[in-house]
Amino acid sequence: MNAHENRLFIGGRWTEPSGRRTITVTSAGTGELLGAVPEATTADVDHAVRAARTAFDTPGGWPSWEPERRAAAMVRLADELDARSEATASTVSAQNGMPISFSRAFEGSVPAALLRYYAALVSAAPRAEFRSGLPRGTTEVRREPVGVVAAVMSWNFPQTLAFFKLAPALAAGCTVVLKPAPETVLDSVLLAEAVAAAGLPAGVVGIVPAGREIGAYLVAHPGVDKVAFTGSTASGRRVAAACAALLRPVTLELGGKSAAVVLDDADLGADAGERFTTSFLNNGQTCFASTRILAPRSRYDEVVAVYTAMARDARVGDALDPATQIGPLVSSRQRERVEGYIGRGLADGARLTAGGGRPPGLDRGWFVEPTVFADVDNSSVIAQEEIFGPVLTVTPYEDEDDAVRLANDSVYGLAGSVWTTDLERGARVARRIRTGTIGLNGYLPDITSPYGGVKGSGLGRELGPEGLAAYQQLQSVYHP
Template identity: 75%
Template structure:
C-alpha cells in the first residue's frame, strides 16, 4: 500500500516535501507500504483548510446540529463498510492481534460517531439563568475552533475517534497528525471521509514525525490541542500550550494496579484478567500491569498469572488464534527487553518468559513475562513498560493494597477483583485514578475517561468529552 498524497481540504494533494515514512510488518519485518512525511508547509495548508471550513459563512459550525449528525452517521456507515480492511491494516502495522483489532479498530470509531451524533443537538445549546442580584444571563456553548489532534500508534483509529467524534459534534474542524508507525490506516479513513461527502477542510490528515507534531501544536491557526501518547511527549506539548495559553487535552501513560482482594474468584474471570493486563500485547496505556496480591493467596496468584502467560498463544498478529502478537517495532522490543534485564538486575523473580519466543525469528516478539516478588519501588513496578510484562507484589491488608495502588506517578486506570462488588466499589473509591474496573476493564463510551497525575489532563468520552471541544459565552441582560 503506497500512499502518494496527503488528504487536505477534502482533496488528495501532493506533499510539499519529498520524504516518505516507510511502514514494515510488526509480525515479519517485511515492507507494508509508505506515506508522505508532512512538512511545515503541509501543516500550514492543512490548518488553513480547517480554518476556512470553520470560519466561512455557512461553514461546519453553522450547520444545524441534525445536519452535522447526519454527516457523522454517513461517515460511520463508510467506516463500517471498510471495517475488515481497516482492522487488518492496523494489525499488520502495530502487531495488535486481529481478534482485538476487529472489535476495536474496526468497530469502535463508528460507535463513537453514532454516540456523539446523538449528542450533537446539545453541542450548541443555550441556557437562560436568573441573575443575581438582577437580570438574566444566557449561557451559550460554542465550538472551540480548529483542533490539532496528535495521535498514537497503539490504538490508532480508536484513539483518533476519541477526538474526531466529539469535535465534529461540537462543530469543530480538525487537523490530524498520525503517528509514523501507523500511517497507512489514515489513508483508509480519508477514503471514508470522501465517501461520506464531508465538506472540504473539516478533517485534514498530515502524517509526520515529532517535528511536524511540534509545529502543528504551536501553529497560530490552531485553537485547541488534543494529544494521546507518552507522558514525556505530553509534558512537551503541555509546555508549548501553556506558553500560548492554548487549551489542551492530554491522555498519557499509565502503570495501573490490579488490586486482587482476598475473596476474589479469579477462576471465573480468567478471560477478563488477560484482557485487563495483556490486551494488545501490553501496548495499552490503561492495562493493569501491576498485580497486587494478598499475601495469604500469593503463591496461588503467582501460579495463576504464570500459567496464563505460559498458555497464551504467541504468533502472527493476523492469525486469529494469536493472543499475544509482536511489538510495534524493533526499538520498542529493545525497550521492553531492557526493562526485563532491569527487573532481573533489581532482584525480581522471573516465573516465565523473559526472552524471545522460539520459532518466531522474524518480527518484534517478546514472550509474555511475569515477575514475582517485586518491590513497589523497583523500576519495573514504577515505569510504563508498554509490553507483555507484568509484576506481582504481595500486600497485607486492604489498607496496604490501596496505599500501594496509589504509590505511583500515574493515575489513569486500575482494576479491583472481588466476589463482593460493593466491597470492590468501596476500594475503587479510595484509588486515586481516573477510571477503575471491577472484575474487568474497558473504557465506557458514555463516561469520562482520562487520568490524574502523570497520566494526563482533561477527559475524553461521554458528554464530558464533548464539552472539551466547547467554549462558554455568557450574555448578560438587565
C-alpha cells in the first residue's frame, strides 16, 4: 500500500480525512482488491476549496506569478510525472482494464506533454493587447484567470482527462480542486505525490476522491468560479443545470456515438492499426470511439468482413500484458451494461458476426468479447445509445448524401472518421458531418487543436489555445 493512500492531498500537504469511509478499488482483470483511499466528505471539499481560494486570492499568489514562472513550475511537474510514468500507466490499467500499451501512450505520457505544451503557450502569449476604436484613447484588453476551478473526471482516461483541465488551468493562473472517479482513485495518489515533489504552492492543486453526491457538492460550492466536467451526457445535464442556476461557466465533455464513414473508394486492406484504435481504443471505453460503422451498400459485405475479422483476431487478455489489445471492462456493472446492449441487439434482430459473449478461459475479471453487429438500422438502440464497450454496429448506406444523413442522425456529435483513398473527397464529407472533431483514415485528439462536442456531446472546448481561453476571463480597461 502506498504510504499516502490513507490521507488526502489538500492545501499542499497530506491531511487526515474528516470521515472514516474509504473508496476501495478492485482489479478489472481479477476482481481482487487493489487498494483503498479515504472518501472525501463535504468538510474535506470545504477545506480543499478554501485552500484553493486562499492560493488564488492571496496577493503575490499563483495567479500573480509571471507566466514564465508558472511555466517553470509546470515543467517541474511534468518531470515528476515522467518519473512516475510507468507506475501511473500500470495503476490505471489495473483499475480500468486499459491495455498497458495504450496506457503508456496516453496515461503515462499525455499529462506531461500537456503541461509542457501549455507552459510554452502561456510563456509566449501576451497577457494584454491594446485596441483603439474610440475617437480618443485606447482600450487595454486583459486575459485574467477565471479563479478556482472544480474539475470532475471520468474513469476511462483518469490522468489524461485530469490534465485536459489541469494543464490549461494552471497555465492561466487558476487553482484547481480535482475530483477523480471512484473507480480510478489510486492513480490520483501518484499525481498528488508529483504535485508535492514539484513544489507547487499550497492549495494550487487539491484532490478529493469521492462519488456523485460529493461531486455535486463541489460543482455547486460557493467558493468555485468555474466547473470542468467529463462524464456521461445524463450527468453533464445535471452539472449544466447547477452551473446555469449559479451563472457559473462550465466546460462539458460528454458522451458520443461517433460514425466511421467508409467511402466506396476506401482501401480496406490499409490502416488496420488505425482502424482498430479508432473503434476499439481502451476496450471501447472511449467517448470518441467510432463504434457506428457506415458502409456503402456496394461494398457492404466486404466492410462487414473486415470489421468482423478485426474483432475476432483481437488479442483479449490481461491488461498488463503488452500483447493485449482488448482488456477487461472497468467493473462488473459496466460489463452488465454492455451485455445488456448485446442482448438488446440480438432481440432487435441485428446479425451477430463476432463476439457476443465472454471470452473462454478468462473466468475472472470483467471481460467481454469484441463484438460486431451487422444489418443494424441506424435508428436502433445499439446504433443510437453509447454502449461504452467493445461493440460495433455496421449499417449500410446508399450514396454519399445518405452516409452524411446517417452520420448526422444522432443525438451526439463528439468525433468521427472518414475512410477513403481520396483525401480531398474525405475532407469534403467530413465537413458536412455535424461533429466537434473528425479524422481522415483514423482519429485521435490533437493536443494543439480544440477538442469537444456539439449536441449531446457537450459544451465548450478543451485542448489547444482554445482550451487555455476557457480558463481565462476578459477585462477591458479604458485609457484616455
